[in-house]
Amino acid sequence: MFHPLPAFTYLKPTKRLLLQMQRLVIVLVFFLSLLQKCGFSELYSWQRQRKTKQEFCLHDGPPYANGDPHVGHALNKILKDITNRFHVMRGYKVHYVPGWDCHGLPIELKALSEVRGGENLSPMxxxxxxxxxxxxxxxxxxxxxWGVMADWANCYLTFDPKYEANQLRVFSKMHDKGLIYRDYKPVFWSPSTKTALAEAELEYNEQHVSRSVYVKFPLLKSPPKLASVIDGSSPANVLVWTTQPWTVPANQAVCYMPDSAYSIVKCATTGQHFILAADRVESTAAVLDTQFEVISTCKGADLADGFCAHPTIPGRVSPLLPANHVAMTKGTGLVHTAPAHGMEDYGIASHHQLPTDCLVDESGCFTEAAGPELKNKYVLEEGNEAVIKMLQAAGSLLKEEKYVHSYPYDWRSKKPMIIRASKQWFVNTADVKATAQDVLKKVKVIPTSAVNRMLEMLDRRTFWCISRQRCWGVPIPAFYRKSTGECLMNSETIADVIKIVEQQGTDAWWALPTEQLLSKESAGVHEVSDYVKGQDILDIWFDSGTSWAHVLEGAEQRADIYLEGKDQLGGWFQSSLLTSVAARKKAPYKTLVVHGFTLGEKGEKMSKSIGNVVDPEVVINGGEDHTKDPPYGADVLRWWVAESNVFTEVLIGPVVLSAARDDINKLRNTLRFMLGNLEGFNPETDSIPPAEMYIVDQYMLHLLHEYGSKVTEAYKQYDYSKVVRLLQAFCSRNLSNFYFSVIKDRLYCEEAKDPKRRSCQTVLAEALDVVVRSFAPILPHLAEEVFQYIPYKKGKGVFRTGWINASSAWKKPGIEEAIEGACAMRDSFLGSISGKNALEYEVIIVIEPGLLFELMEALQAEETSSVSQLNEIMMASQTTLLSELPKETPSDANITKGTFLINLEGGDICEQCSYKVIARPIAKAKCPRCRRYTAESSSTPCPRCLQVLAAGKGST
Incomplete structure (x- = not known):
């Protein structure tokens, strides 16, 4: 079905394009016909109606509804579909409801980009x-x-009223438990989008360039323990380093590490005295292009009770305070502390009751409180410049230099963030994370290394900022008293809002007046008119993180598996865990499967400028120029997903896709051989019992049983690349290269209903069934196509007839020694004739009496034969089995020696056996029918063929 289209390079462009389009139409018509015949689109509803107690739930993480489908979507959705189809075939009733994340900044920005004057639009x-x-x-x-099987008629959307109502119910439970609170503290803030963001919404630019400065804070009051050292004869200063000069106006303190050593040094250039960490003296002097003479060294704790003058604000005092977050790996070992612009800084301010005044507005510009020199200046650009000039004018700037480092950026606008104090809503994860970590340790995580990363992320998370200053989302149902700003929110007020949201959706929050959202009973002693609605919405990670409450069925509301990219370790995996643990003290999933990202085939990020972006639609349907971008079909896309090691980064590009197409074509050839040779065969009437089969046929059933077991286990471990490797190895090595080669004579030359021919047809039927079922979850279109061409299947779909059914009777470990021993001798024979036609030779095998000889006798009872099982494996025209060398060996014979280790019954029977293989040109004529050299004359069929023809049922 999915044949690559021909290039037609010899035709004129117009005619070539016409032929391409005709071929594409034919393929499309066949494709649609196939899907209709096998009930492809109805499979999900069919399996949901089955009566079975076995259920499997894969909860779909919602992608953003803000753009075209891309290869990242393909990787994720196809992995999920392979998983679901495997479980359907295993007899499970699969629950898979696709969803979309419909709120938040990603979609709002995309929507606004299509509207002129979008910044002036009202919330509605x-x-x-x-x-x-x-x-x-x-x-x-x-x-x-792409062939994804799902409940497409009942997808979940995060802006559906019932979803939003369930989300607010989880919020209410968490609020009732005291886990949700409002506070004024520094958070990651995006000036470009004017909203707070959680850490999971940040991207780090490793090449960000900051204007770092070395600044002196004049010492106003010496620390008491250092008074004798700092005699006051020369000015003493505390020396600090910061990469964010714009935060200096907000400075409230300078922090030191109590247990570290600090030095008082004298600058050789200016004669000034500086205090800095002892470990940073030499490196700092080098940066400042001077030399420091160490006057004295002390413990950090000795800096207690010292005070500095603020470098730009006259009259402001900055105390020296101890802090454990001070690092000694860079800077001066003394940290400028601005509580409104740092998480650790805020902790110091809270402990010492320092002001946390924020001088920066929502746009990232200095406010009026920062003073006329800074007002309305953007802090990361002209604001930074202005502060540096102020430091220079005050004589406080010692050095400015560019500093390249990792810096947080807004994940959507791709612009730098700042840390800014503001009033926000938070989840107190400090009270939840210990339980969340314990619960997570009981979850199966694939790969196992991912669980440690997620545990580390949880450990670092003391709070979760869940408020956003946008309007495209679910409102935080808070009311504020106009006169005092006091917040009103309790279980009753939230319940009132939930009732309205369930009926009208969250548009009601913006469309309806406060009087219709807040009842008099909930307002208590105050008038409803005294309150205004809050303007914050919930973080979209809270939106999607509560999906378990809406999508998962049953009292337990727990999925068997969440399967997403590695970015969700800090995103959906984590927000789902935190909300579920907070609301009900259990994880919403039993297993997490974590895959990598998609990259170009050289390992580089995809970029339009580089030209390596792969569009799934072009992969399937082809580009404008089919010679450059041929249509590969959906199964090539699916094969690419399955064959990749998805637990690392996944590469894709023209070379990768072309190789995937070639792999599928090789598989198709294997399938075509089996289908073609099953013509006229009906397993119900024509099958041969295993005990009556040729030994090589029994051997193939044994390998088939082993293959089925390994493939099943690989699927259970979500290791689909191993499934592909097993499939390719079995089809190439065991079927095409070995079995098909040795049975061709039986298939083509024996009488149609001869038991010997039916024996290998029985194996082909079983092999076709097992192989097709084994790759069906990966290549569902090809699997269904094959099943439509198997006459005795009567149109039954592969997904409706179960998983691999490999009989335990096929398992015969002891049979391996006979076939593999014969194959070792065949390899010696073929190696000795250097690629010549094996049928032009007769083979003499010499084995001393013993176990190996007995095994070969089971394959050939008579001394010489051209129709024995041993001769079939040897692929010669005639094979002779002897226990000793013949007295006379022709001069034109090739003699090779070898050994074979027989290992039976788990090592209880172990014997090293030697053998000789003699190959010599056969003297007989070539049979015109079977083409083996077994005839008396080239014009007369050999005895076997004459017998078949005499029966009147053979073909010439």
């Missing part, structure tokens, strides 16, 4: 669903085209 104008709905339909169509 911004909250339009049309953009998200268009993206959902486009992505959904692509997912279906």
């Amino acid at each position: 104008e911004i909250r339009q669903r049309a953009f998200a709905e268009r993206a959902i339909e486009k992505q959904k169509s692509a997912f279906i085209r």
